[in-house]
Amino acid sequence: MVQEPRRARELGVVVGTMPTGPLNAVTDVPGVRVGHTTLLDGDSIRSGVTAVVPEQLTGRRALPAGLFVGNGHGKMVGSTQVTELGEIETPVVLTATLSTFRAADALVTYMLRQPGREAVESLNPVVAETNDGLLSDIRARPVRAEHVLGALEEARGGLPAEGAVGAGTGTAALGFKAGVGTSSRLAPTSRGTVTVGVLVQTNFSGVLRVSGVPVRPEQVGVPAPPLSHRPEPPGNSCVIVVATDGRLDARQLGRVARRAVFAMARVGSDFAGGSGDYALAFSTAGTETPAAPESDLEPVFAAVLEAVEEALLNSLFMAGTTVGFRGRVRYAVPHDRMLDLLRAHRVVPQG
Template identity: 65%
Template sequence: MRARSLGVVVGALPTGPLNAITDVPGVLVGHTTVDDGADLHTGVTAIVPESLAGGGLPAAVHTGNGYGKLVGSTQVDELGVLESPVVLTATLSVFRAADAVLTYLMGRRPDGVSFNPLVGETNDGFLSDIRRRPITERHVLDALEGAAGGLPAEGCVGAGTGTTALGFKAGIGTSSRRVTVGGNVAAGGSGGTGGSEVTVGALAQANFGGLLTVRGVPVPVEEVVPGARRPEPPGNSCMIVVATDAPLDARRLGRLARRAVFAMGRVGASYAQGSGDYAIAFSTAPPGAPAVPDPALDPLFAAVMDAVEEALLNSLFMATTTTGFAGRTAHAVPYDRRYLG
C-alpha cells in the first residue's frame, strides 16, 4: 500500500492526480525487472522526458556524497543540460546500461557525433548476485521504449527490485506536489493568486542505511519484525530524480536538487560514508519562459522536500519481503498502526 492509503500524509501541499513524477506533463517512466526467484533481483528504471526530442533540457545534479557511479554527471554539471533519459540500475551494470542508452540516443539522432547518457545506480548486491552483471542492452531498451504515463509501478520493480533501505526491503517510489509560483502566493506555497500553478514530481531508487522514521516515529526493523536482522551492508546509496514544469534554469534546479538529498534525513537516512546519494533535477518548461526568481522558490523547495519524503516512504511501503542471493532476506515494513497510523 502507498503511504497515503495507510494514513501517512506528508505535508499540507496538494499532490498531482497520480501523486507521481508522471504528473509532470510529458514525463514517462518505464521498468524492466530481472527476477529469477533465486539469485537475481535487479532491473532497470527509465525516466523519459518527451520534450527531449526537441533538444536538451535545463538540468542539474547534486552530489550529497559521491561514493557512486553516476555516468554523464560532469557534463550536466558543466553545461546545465540534460541530453538523455535518466536511467537507473545496479552498480556493476551501470556501464552496460550507459552503452545501451547510447544505442538508444544514436537511433534517434542519426546525425549526432556526441552523446551524454545519464545513468545512475545503487548496489543491490545484498539480494542479487551483482557480479553476474545480468543487465543487457535489451533490458535497457525495453525500459526506455516501454516508458509511459500513468502511475508507475513501485516497490520491488525495475531498478528497485533488489534494493534495501533503512533496514527493510525497499525499491522504487514516487510522489508529486502542486504549488503556485509567482503572484501573491498563499502560506504553505499553494492557493495563491496571480501566479502559475506548477507540478513537482520525484522518483527515488532507495537503497541506503539509517533508522526508518515515519512522521518522526522511529521504526527499527529489529523491534517490528521478530527475528529480523538488518541487511549487511546496510544499504548503499540513493538516486533521486526530480522533474518539474516550472521554468527554472540549471542554477535554480541545482537548488531543488540539494533539497531532494536533504529530504532523505526526514525518513532517517544515516548518510553513511559508503552511500552514494545523488539528486538529478530537470525542467520541462517551454524554452524562453522567464525563470522563477530566487525569492519565489520557497514553494518549490517545500514541494521537493515533501514529494521526496513521500516517494521514499512509498518505495518502502510498496515493497514486499524478498529472499535472494545466498538465502538472504529483506523484510517488508509491517503495516502496524502503532508506527504508521
Template identity: 60%
Template sequence: MEPMAHVRPAQGARPRARDLGIVFGRGGTGPLDAITDVPGVRVGHATVRRPPDVHSGVTAVVPGDVAPHAPLPAGVFTGNGYGKLIGTTQVTELGALETPVLLTSTLSAFRVADALVGWMLEQPGCGEVRSLNPVVGECNDGFLSDIRARPVHEEHVRAALDGASGGPVAEGCVGAGTGTGALGFKAGIGTASRTPALAGRPYTAGVLVQANFGGTLRVLGRRVTPRSVGLTGGPAPAAETGSCMIVVATDAPVDARQLTRVARRAVFALARTGAAYSHGSGDYAIAFGTRPQAAPVADDELGPLFEAVLDAVEEAVLNSLLAATTTTGFGGRTLPALPADRLLDALNTPAL
C-alpha cells in the same frame, strides 16, 4: 504525539502512504501522486529476476523528446559521492540534460549507459549526432542479487525505454528497485508529486527514488525499526553498501542553476527519513525542468518548490518501502517488507 486516524489496508494489499492516511507536508499532490504527473514525463521498468540469485533491473525516466539537439535544463547535487552517476560532469558544466535518466545496479551501469547511447542514436533527429551524454545512476543491489553477474543487458534497457509511459508508476520490487533495500527493510522504487504555486501560478513537481540506503526509518518523526514492528531475522545490509538515487522533474519555469538548488533539497529530504549518509552511501539527485524556453521565476519565489520536493521525496521513500515485498535472494539473505498494519500500530503507540 497524538494518535492519528489511519485507514487500514485491505488484506493482502500493498498500500501507499496516503492510502494509510500518512501525509507529509501541507501541499496537494497531482492526480497520480507520481513523477508522471509532470506533463510529458514517462517511466518504464525492466525487471530481471532469476531466483534465488538475481534480483535486479533498470528503470527509465523519459522526459518527453529530450535529445542532444533538444536538451532540458538540469542540475545535479551530490550528497555523498560514493557512486557512479554517469554523465554528472557534463550536466554540472552545461546545465543540460540530453537523454532520459536511467537507474540500475552498480556493476550494470556501464552496460546500461552503452545501451542508452545506442538507443538515442536511433531516435528521430539524431541521425547526425556525433556526441551525446548518457545519464545513468545506480545503487548496489548486491545484498540480494548476484551483482557480479551483471544481469542487465541491452534488451532490458530498450524494453524499459520503449515501454516507458505516463500514468501510474509501478513501485517497490520492480526495475532498478528489484534488489534494493533501505532503512532495514526491503525497498525499491518509490514516487510522489506535489503541486506548488510559484509567483501565484500552480505547477507540478514529481520525484522518483531508487532507495537503498542505511539508517533508521523515521515516519512523521517516529523511529520505526524491524523490531518495533515485530520482525526478526538475519542482519540487514551494511550501511557502507547503501545509496539513493533521486530524480526530480518539474514544469515550473526554472533554469539549471535553480534546478541545482532543487536537487540539493531532494538529498536533504533523506535526513527526514532517517538516512545515515554513511561513508559508502552514494546519495545523488538530478533535477530537470520540462520548459526550457520559459523565463525563470525569481529566486525568492522558489520556497514553495523547495518545500514540495522535500515533502515528495519523504513520501516517495516510504512508498518504496510500503510497495516492496519480502525478498530472499543471493546466499539466502532476506530483507523483510515493512508491514503496513504494524507500522500504523507503531505510529499510534504513545511515545515514551
C-alpha cells in the same frame, strides 16, 4: 507474511500539507514517462532497470538540469557534463552498480536511433545506480542492452509501478525491503501552479522514521538476518530524480536537487560515508521565457521536500519481502504493526 502493497496515503500516512498531483507521481509532470524492466531469475537474480523519459527531448536537444551530490560514493555516468553545462541530453536510467556501464551504452544506442539524431557524434548518457548485491548476484551483471531498451521504449504515463520493481528489485533501505517510489506536489508560484514530481531508487542505511517516529525492525516484529548472511553495510546509496514543469534554470535546479537530498534526513538516513546519494533535477518547460524569480523557489523547495519524503516512504511500503542471492532476505515493513506504533505516538488516526 504476505501483505497487500499500499502507498503511504493508503495507510493514513500523510506527508506535509501541499496538494499532490492527480497521480501523486513523477508522471504528473506533463510529458514525463516511466518504464521498468524487472529481472528475476532463479534464486540469485533480483535486479532491473528503471527509465525516466521526458517526451520533451523528442523535439529538443537538451533540457535544463541541476545535480547535487550528497555523498559521491557511487557511479553516475554523465554527471560531470551535467554539472558543467547544466543540462541533460538523454532520459535518466537507473540500475545496479555493475550494470551501470552496459546501461549507458544501451542508452546511447537508444538515443542515436531517435529521429533527428542521425548526425549526432557526441552524446552524454545519464545513468545512476545503487548496489543490489545483498539480494542479487551483482557480479553476474544480468542487465543487457535489451533490458535497458525495453524500459526506455515501454515507458508510459500513468501511475508507475513502485516497490520491488525495475531498478528497485533487489534494493533495501533503513533495515527493510525497499525499491522504487514516486510522489508529486503542486507548488503555488507567481506564474501559476508548478508541478514537482519525484522518483527515487532507495538503498541506504539508517533508522526508518515515519512522521517523525522511529520504526526499527525489532519494534515491528521483523527478525534479524541470520548470522550466516552478509550484514548490510552502511550506506549503499539513493538516487532521486526530480522533474518539474516550472521554468527554472540550471542554477535554480541545482538548488532544488540539493533540497531533494536534504529530504532523506526526514525518513532517517544516516548519510553514511559509503553511500552514493545523488539528486538530479530537470525542467520540461520551454526556455522562451526568463527563468522564475528567486521568490518562486520557496514553494518549489517545500514541494520537493514533501514529495521526496513521501516517495521514499512509498518505496518501502510498496515493497514485498524478498528472498534472494544465497538465501538472504529483506523483510517488508509490516504495515499493521507499524501503524500500531504510529497510533501509539498519535501521529495517525486511531483505527
